[in-house]
Amino acid sequence: MAIGKLYGVGVGPGDPELVTIKAARIVKEADIIFAPQSKKGRASVALKIVQGIIDEREEAPEILQPLFPMTEDAQTLDKSWDEAAEQLYEKLSKGLDAVFVTLGDPTIFSTFSYVSKRLQKKGVEVVLVPGIAAMTACSTTAGIQLTEQDDILVVVPQVDERLSKILPYVDTVVAMKTSRHLDLLEKCINEDPREKEIVSVQNCTMPDENVVQGFVKNKKYFSTSIIKLKK
Amino acid sequence: MAIGKLYGVGVGPGDPELVTIKAARIVKEADIIFAPQSKKGRASVALKIVQGIIDEREEAPEILQPLFPMTEDAQTLDKSWDEAAEQLYEKLSKGLDAVFVTLGDPTIFSTFSYVSKRLQKKGVEVVLVPGIAAMTACSTTAGIQLTEQDDILVVVPQVDERLSKILPYVDTVVAMKTSRHLDLLEKCINEDPREKEIVSVQNCTMPDENVVQGFVKNKKYFSTSIIKLKK
Numbered sequence: 001m002a003i004g005k006l007y008g009v010g011v012g013p014g015d016p017e018l019v020t021i022k023a024a025r026i027v028k029e030a031d032i033i034f035a036p037q038s039k040k041g042r043a044s045v046a047l048k049i050v051q052g053i054i055d056e057r058e059e060a061p062e063i064l065q066p067l068f069p070m071t072e073d074a075q076t077l078d079k080s081w082d083e084a085a086e087q088l089y090e091k092l093s094k095g096l097d098a099v100f101v102t103l104g105d106p107t108i109f110s111t112f113s114y115v116s117k118r119l120q121k122k123g124v125e126v127v128l129v130p131g132i133a134a135m136t137a138c139s140t141t142a143g144i145q146l147t148e149q150d151d152i153l154v155v156v157p158q159v160d161e162r163l164s165k166i167l168p169y170v171d172t173v174v175a176m177k178t179s180r181h182l183d184l185l186e187k188c189i190n191e192d193p194r195e196k197e198i199v200s201v202q203n204c205t206m207p208d209e210n211v212v213q214g215f216v217k218n219k220k221y222f223s224t225s226i227i228k229l230k231k
Numbered sequence: 232m233a234i235g236k237l238y239g240v241g242v243g244p245g246d247p248e249l250v251t252i253k254a255a256r257i258v259k260e261a262d263i264i265f266a267p268q269s270k271k272g273r274a275s276v277a278l279k280i281v282q283g284i285i286d287e288r289e290e291a292p293e294i295l296q297p298l299f300p301m302t303e304d305a306q307t308l309d310k311s312w313d314e315a316a317e318q319l320y321e322k323l324s325k326g327l328d329a330v331f332v333t334l335g336d337p338t339i340f341s342t343f344s345y346v347s348k349r350l351q352k353k354g355v356e357v358v359l360v361p362g363i364a365a366m367t368a369c370s371t372t373a374g375i376q377l378t379e380q381d382d383i384l385v386v387v388p389q390v391d392e393r394l395s396k397i398l399p400y401v402d403t404v405v406a407m408k409t410s411r412h413l414d415l416l417e418k419c420i421n422e423d424p425r426e427k428e429i430v431s432v433q434n435c436t437m438p439d440e441n442v443v444q445g446f447v448k449n450k451k452y453f454s455t456s457i458i459k460l461k462k
Contacts, residue, residue: 010367012251020363021255022248107370107377108384128371132251132361136241139338140359146338152393153339153386154401155378162383162400169393170385 004031004092006124007099008106008116010131011049014206018132019049026129027053032091032098033061036068036084036111046101064088064098068111077114085118092124105133109157109176135174138201138224142211146172146226159184167192173227178215185225186215195230235262235323237355238330239337239347241362242280246436249363250280257360258284263322263329264292267299267315267342277332295319295329299342308345316349323355336364340388340407366405369432369455373442377403377457390416398423404458409446416456417446426461 007026012018019027027033027050035047043051043065054061066084069076088098102110106128116126135155139146147153151171156163159181167173167188175185178200189196202210202223210216216223238257243249250258258264258281266278274282274296285292297315300307319329333341337359347357366386370377378384382402387394390412398404398419406416409431420427433441433454441447447454 008371010371015253017253017256018251018361020243020249020251022246024252025248105367105371107367107375109378109380109382110376113376113379126374128374130249130363130367130371132363133367136336136338136361136364140239140241140336140361143357143359144338145341145344146336147340147386147388148344149340150389150391151340152388152397154397155384155386157378157383158381160381165400166383166385166397169396 001095003124004095004097005127006088006092006116006119007097007127007129008110008112009099009101009129010105010133011046011101011103012132013104013134013137013204014045014049016049016052018137018205019053020129020131023129023131024050024053026099027101028057029097030061030099031096032088033063034084034088034098034100035063035065037065038068038070040067044101046103049103050101062091064091081111081114081118084115088115089119089122089124092119102131105131108133134176134204134224135226137204138174138199139226141201141204141209142199142226144197144199144226144228146174159188164188164191171229171231173229175225175227177222178225179222182215189227192229197228197230198225200225232326234355235326235328237319237323237347237350237357238328238360239341239343239357240330240332240360241336241364242277242332242334243363244335244365244368244436245276245280245434247280247283249368249436250284251360251362254360254362255281255284257330258332259288260328261292261330262327263319264294265315265319265329265331266294266296268296269299269301271298275332277334280334281332293322295322312342312345312349315346319346320350320353320355323350333362336362339364365407365435365455366457368435369405369430370457372432372435372440373430373457375428375430375457375459377405390419395419395422402460402462404460406456406458408453409456410453413446420458423460428459428461429456431456
């Protein structure tokens with residue numbers, strides 16, 4: 001029997017209407033939906049986004065929700081990705097197709113890549129479907145342009161000495177998960193002499209979305225900040 | 232009468248299935264579809280992407296297709312954006328809602344911003360709807376990750392001395408419309424001592440899509456190149 005395909009499907013930032021027609025079709029047709037949890041019993045945000053599409057199906061898919069702990073410990077992470085790949089391979093080897101739903105886009109800071117690499121080594125065909133990424137969800141929500149004309153855009157997942165080296169030559173910075181490194185980010189941005197426009201968005205396109213001019217001081221939630229440096 | 236709203240709607244890279252559910256709904260409901268042409272008589276790519284959705288409507292919308300010439304002459308461009316804004320304002324002031332369809336996302340190198348700024352000054356409410364941007368369409372098509380872990384991503388619309396300053400500190404470069412400045416781009420990338428993975432995509436997700444390892448030598452068509460620099 002042919003091995004099933006693994007689809008890495010971006011489901012966008014949170015609003016179920018920001019799922020693409022293609023992603024919706026693939027979720028409707030899948031045998032298996034794979035949606036890792038960060039905490040036992042708490043469904044993933046990605047799964048919640050497509051739950052309405054799943055509920056409309058005549059035949060319910062099997063939904064797998066392994067635990068991907070929120071840790072930076074490499075050994076723990078490796079173990080959870082190994083287990084996830086094994087769990088998926090067991091299904092794929094039966095000829096079933098599986099959809100790994102991922103928040104935003106599957107090629108931008110997604111855990112999907114760690115699992116898919118393991119399965120590709122075993123000969124599994126992987127199909128990627130792009131999703132609306134956090135950065136354009138935030139810029140459209142905030143009503144600001146990320147880039148115009150010859151603007152250079154940089155996207156940073158964490159702030160370290162590299163940003164201060166890059167900053168003088170770029171026009172727009174998208175800083176993700178800013179609560180982790182807010183003091184360093186503010187210091188770095190303040191050192192640039194140019195006039196700035198700064199907008200931060202928390203839980204973008206979700207019911208509890210919060211748009212703030214400047215940086216978000218509340219460190220409880222992750223947010224994305226867009227910093228535009230005037231010419 | 233209330234002035235109509237202007238929607239700036241990203242329709243993605245080319246595949247009509249990569250339109251979001253939200254964008255499709257707004258195109259279905261719009262009074263006016265605004266889709267600039269770069270050449271008289273040649274419908275815009277953005278319009279073609281949503282043509283199927285328009286064709287399914289019971290009542291056809293009015294479709295406006297002004298000419299936005301492919302030029303870098305500031306005066307000519309200003310004039311065409313002024314005229315477009317006037318044409319749209321005439322419709323909006325009658326209480327009609329208009330949808331400006333734009334390839335990719337409306338906040339990344341989109342002509343939408345030049346028209347919308349003019350209309351915002353006149354008090355028009357502008358609503359932005361994100362679309363799948365070229366960069367993630369290309370990365371998913373090529374099957375490569377744009378960013379993992381602490382990777383820094385830079386997006387450049389043209390290559391100049393800024394890229395060589397930034398390059399040592401970034402992990403991934405997305406170079407757009409590379410045919411315009413291919414020699415300079417290759418020179419700059421070759422000067423970086425790191426091992427590289429380079430993929431270029433032309434007409435991403437369209438019927439004549441072309442994925443090439445390395446840079447595209449055919450300068451006839453615009454392409455997007457993704458350069459990953461190994462750690």
